[in-house]
Amino acid sequence: MKVRVNGEEVEAEVEPRLLLAHFIREKAGLTGTHVGCVSGKCGCCTVIVDGEPVKSCMMFSVQANGSDVLTIEGLGKDGTMHPIQEAFWESDALECGFCTPGMIMAAYALLNKNPTPTEQEIRRGMVGNLCRCTGYLNIIKAVQSASEKIRGVK
């Protein structure tokens, strides 16, 4: 199968049962996407496939054949942080960092669909991503801050 990951073609022969999360980590060599649970609840594996947020552990990699995949590694450019990454850093929205790539990709998708989310819309929009460290408040603040940065109002 062939898939464009962060703009670069990755080609590999895979078993149908290889999950997209494992393709990204093992075949594309991008380990920023994490596997945090077995039930599809935690969201640490969130990536963007053809513009839509997806839990990559709940998709077979063959299903992404011919698609565009954006991972956390695809957000920053030449060592410069994406506004969302910047916001997470400034708002202290990570502790162990395990959920963070998934949180950032989910925030990316949320802000794409809704550039000015209310607090409730952020809380409800990100229920697919769990964090065991922070208690979520700083993550919410980071998404609000990112929204302002992206719109250039900060």
Add this chain to the structure above:
Amino acid sequence: MLFPARFEYHAPASVKEAAHLLHEYNEDVRVLAGGQSLIPMMKLRVLRPKHVIDINQIPELSYVKKTNGGLKIGALTRESLIERSETILDACPVLAEASGEIADMQIRSRGTLVGSLCNADPSADYAPVALALDAKMEAFSTKGSRTIEAKDFFAGSFSTSLEPDELVTEVEFPELGKDTVASFAKLSRSFGDFAIVNVASLLRFSDDGICKDARIALGAVASTVRRAREAEKILVGKKLDERVVRDASENVTGVCEATSDIRGSKEYKTEMAMVMTKISLTRVLEEARSRRLLK
């Protein structure tokens, strides 16, 4: 870190091809649409189909079509699309309402309405809406197609009346008239979690403000979604107020056969069935009032 047992993967390009494959592999096969229930079950090896038929290569199956008095929705239509569809928000908003409370954004990007209905999880959010609104499923096989009404579709926990070689290609929901109001109410521990109880209610009013039809469907309180027909009868033919709504809500406990589990005790779920029915009906009444349907 878990992954599925080995399987043979098929990606047919047409519904006919998919039906042939289903017929050929018969018992040991699963259809993959959204995969948001199937893939986790395969990862946990609760399910180990030898063959998986991926219908995602049949894009013609993704559609929302307005027909004469109805909405036809194709098997590949994603939950995220249903949540936002202008057509559905206009003709059958309760469906979009239910869709927006399912799981989370990522799951709704892939999950499908038809897939959810066929999975027949007793606590699925679409099921009460399908049952209350008399949705119709179009089932296709090598023998042709047939229409299955919602009341005949849900057979039990994770069980439908589909034959092993049938796949649902489309579901039809009615367009709700100006005299009709419907609402969906869900109780869950966190937004999007599996329902402790969910309720879809629908009321139709005559020109002089009398309730002439009532539907109440409850999920997560039995092995499959249930209509509360006795409660509905309490509402029909009456000018509705808070007292009648309360009486009807108290009556729904009669169709509850909840089991105590991690989401709540049997007693709690039954009590909450009453509470959520009251909330759902109250919302319908408020909307009806604002639309001047109550007189």
